[in-house]
Amino acid sequence: MILTAPSFIESLINFEPLRYALIAGICIGFIAPLTGSVVIIRRLSFIADTLSHFSLAGVTVGIFLSKLLSHVININPIYMGVLFSIGGTFIIELLRGFYKNYKELSMTILLSMGVALSGLFIALTPGISTSYTTGLLFGSIMSVDKNDVLVTLITSALILIFTAIFYKQIVSLCFDETHARISGINVRLLQLAITVILAVVISVFLELVGVLLISALLIVPVSASILIGNSFRQTITTAIVFSEISIITGFYISFKLVLPIGSTVALLNILILAGVMLFVRIRKRYVKKSET
Secondary structure (H helix, E strand, O other), X not given: OXXXXXXXXXXXXHOXXXXXXXXXXXXXXXXXXXXXXXXXXXXXXXXXXXXXXHHHHHHHHHHHXXXXXXXXXXXXXXXXXXXXXXXXXXXXXXXXXHOOOOOOHHHHHHHHHHHHHHHHHHHHOOOOOHHHHHHHHHOOHHHOOHHHHHHHHHHHHHHHHHHHHOHHXXXXXXXXXXXXXXXXXXXXXXXXXXXXXXXXXXXXXXXXXXXXXXXXXHHHHHHHHOOOOOOHHHHHHHHHHHHHHHHHHHHHHHXXXXXXXXXXXXXXXXXXHHHHHXXXXXHHHHHHHHHO
């Protein structure tokens, strides 16, 4: 059934899962570009993919253990994903010590390990459904409940508080690490804290948007805003605006045309990026003509 705009709004008011999904989506649209901006400027874009795949390994291990030990203890697979993702940040730092001249190898090794572990534990887990594994890959935001929304809101609030408190130190670290060290900032600790926050964001949002679409929300809106932003603050603000537009519009379009929400949102982000690129190209040509 194709829903019209009034039907969508009416469903949003009366249908709790849709309302919870949209609230979670709006939180993701705010926090993902905020975190992604730091990741991109620190030239750590690939770490988002790495940690998402390693977090997926943690989730699959959690599913395996929850079924194996169901009569002893109740294990939430997402919490296992958080532990793996945070642990992955320390493994990356450890591997970087071995490959000082090839530091990017640490992320490729961890990503490979995450994919291998995911495939192994999915195969070992009895009764795991195809729909569940598909949801882990592409997201199942419509399955969120009140507890998921609460966790998402708390996570978002804590990240905002951390950003507000350490904003100047984060900016200094992003643009001039040497100056940050001279200024007395504990660069190693701050960098580790930012990576851990990224790990938590990826793990918490994994079930909502899926391992394959996390990078789209973390990286693509920032990739668009960085082309037109004149400052760090403006880049973050523009990225959040782009992200929220794609999420809200993606929800509406996916319900109107009965499409998967995560994939629709990701493609809208790509379309926004393409539109910004076209705008920048046209603006450059106009400026050149004006100068001549």
